[in-house]
Amino acid sequence: MNAILPENYPQLVWGTLPRPVAGPGQLLVRVRAAGINRADLVQAAGHYPPPPGESTVLGLEIAGEVVAVGDGADGFAVGDAVFGLVPGGGYAEYCVLDALLAVRKPEALDWFEAASLPEVWMTVWLNLVELGELQAGQRLLVHAGASGIGAAAIQLGKRLGADVVVTIGSKEKADWCTALGADRAINYREQDFVAEVKAGGGADLILDTVGGDYLGRDQLCLNRDGRIIVIGLLRGKAAELNLGLLLVKRQRVQGSALRSQPLAVKAKLANALATQLLPDIIAGRLKPSLDRVFDIADVRAAHAYVADNRNQGKVVLRLA
Known part of the structure; x- marks a missing residue:
């Protein structure tokens, strides 16, 4: 698959990496959009590494289509549209998403709005x-x-x-x-x-x-x-x-930091997003506040845009 190569930070080079595999309780997602967070900028600068054993590719939130379902990832099937929080790996064509953190994308939201929500x-x-x-x-x-x-x-x-x-x-x-x-x-x-x-x-x-x-x-x-x-x-x-x-x-x-929270805590928060917040977002009572969408080829410009505090709301990358 193509991804932003971790060994080239902070240059943000688009190159080839092995495609990840969905393990037990996980989904493999074809990434359509990935949110940008300041944590990505800090990690690219050599700080804020991912938790041990997690992907070193940037990207903490994604939206896309399920292409493989790991053992025990009940309730999901290939082709499902989902979004969710990941510990890393979002700036890539494929990313592993824990099923406990996956939220079904409603038709009322596009890929970019969905990717802007989890973090x-x-x-x-x-x-x-x-x-x-x-x-x-x-x-x-x-x-x-x-x-x-x-x-x-x-x-x-x-x-x-x-x-x-x-x-x-x-x-x-x-x-x-x-x-x-x-x-x-x-x-x-x-x-x-x-x-x-x-x-x-x-x-x-x-x-x-x-x-x-x-x-x-x-x-x-x-x-x-x-x-x-x-x-x-x-x-x-x-x-x-x-x-x-x-x-x-x-x-x-x-x-407080979200990335280092145990899976059980993140799962509770994902459930709050799905049940307490998403209905109001769909109804328009809460707004995703999406500022701009950049193509993944323009990721350096997207990072500069966030670093310069030019955004009003979320900035998202388009991957497909």
């Missing part, structure tokens, strides 16, 4: 619902509100009945986020987000995709019993915490 929606469900325990009437602060994660977090936060505040870097992105449902968009280039959030009543949960020096500033925004969940390190992995605030305001700081 962001499973991530926000994990961090807002399972870990963040976001409740109606609370205030959610989301950094990088115009990213794929940000777009999903805005919508899920509003669905849960929260007041949603985002940080963004332009008026265009601010308008886009408010159109998605954000109650307020703070331009971090022009405003002090700490002062703005505190003036608005503080935050109960912060989804931090940025890390670095933002962590200490996040602490200043939190109300009592507030939670910070760090899922990204755009500003670096070193941070300083105010332990006095941590104790007095009973703050909770937690790191």
